[in-house]
Amino acid sequence: MNPDQYCQEKCAASGSSFYYSFLFLPPERRRAIMALYAFCREVDDVVDECHDLSIASTKLAWWRQEIDRVATGQPQHLVGQALQAAGRQFNLPAEQLLEIVDGMEMDLQQSRYLDFKGLSLYCYRVASVVGLLAAEIFGYQDRRTQKYAHDLGMAFQLTNIIRDIGEDARRGRIYIPMDELKQFNVPAADILNGQYSDNFTALMRFQYDRAQQYYAQALAELPAIDRKNQRPGLIMATIYRTLLDEIRNENFQVLHQRIALTPVRKLWLAAKTWVRG
Structure with a gap:
């Protein structure tokens, strides 16, 4: 091979x-x-x-x-x-590849984040850096595309956190910031034990809104001159935002299951976005 x-x-x-x-x-x-x-x-x-x-x-x-x-x-x-x-x-750059490893190592060192500032560093290393490297591969002319790639990576990782909250909890990890759990009165034990509540739904809607803000921000930042080259990222944004809406439509029932789109639906969304440019 x-x-x-x-x-x-x-x-x-x-x-x-x-x-x-x-x-x-x-x-x-x-x-x-x-x-x-x-x-x-x-x-x-x-x-x-x-x-x-x-x-x-x-x-x-x-x-x-x-x-x-x-x-x-x-x-x-x-x-x-x-x-x-x-x-x-x-x-x-080797430095950016090393930052991805740094992000993965954070998972070995901590399983909680006190606030969104701390979580943002993790998201940057494991997702935004990947977005920046991907933007280099796809090609761009306007340096503002780097800001788009950074924020789109943040949006993807925040979506992953919402989707995988139950799976991560079974590994003993909670990526929702601790101060936000406290703000919405959701004990960490509820997440670790898969306990739903109205407070949990409100907490997840807050996470959903923040992720959507990052998508909107990223797409607004993409210069028109680079839109064609960056279509793979736009495809991912379409697929992930559709997934995010599916999770919302399921009332954030993510503690006991992993909500996903079918391969056929992903392929259809990808083709539609590619043709649309």
Whole structure:
């Protein structure tokens, strides 16, 4: 198996909505974005699948070394080899790849966030940095597109937090800021134990509104000259905002289930958004 095949299989196997936004790209950009996404999956899997903190830390340290090897032309992993090839064509700074690892390591160090400021740093590292790297791969002419990519990454991660709140709770993690739990009078124990309430619904509507604000802000920031090149991000925004509305329509019943769109619906949304430009 060559690096491109490995990355494609890693992306497809994840079942992520991101995969559908890659399908319409030219081959060289599709290979590069799949390399980036496969890297994100590799380091995220370390945190989610490795229950021994010391082993997980060791594995993340190995990926830091692999990023150095990518920069010096000696990667060992198939994903590293794919990233090296992508880096020859597109600007993928090692510093930003390392920030993604920093974000994953935050999951090993803490399972709560006191306020949105703290959560924002986490979201920046695991999502906004990915958005900035993706914008480089897709191509842009106006530097304001970087602000769009940053805020769209925030919106995606806030959507993930809403969607995965029950799944994360079963891992002992709560990404809703503690001061907001207190503001809406939702004990952390209610989330950990899957207890719904009117207060929980109000808390989730607050999270929903903030995510939607980030989507609106990001889309308003995208310069017209870069809209065509950044269509993969627009596809993701369409899919994720549709998912967010589905969660709202289900009255935020996310503690006991993971609400998702079907692959056919994702593909239809992706095609419609690509054609619309």
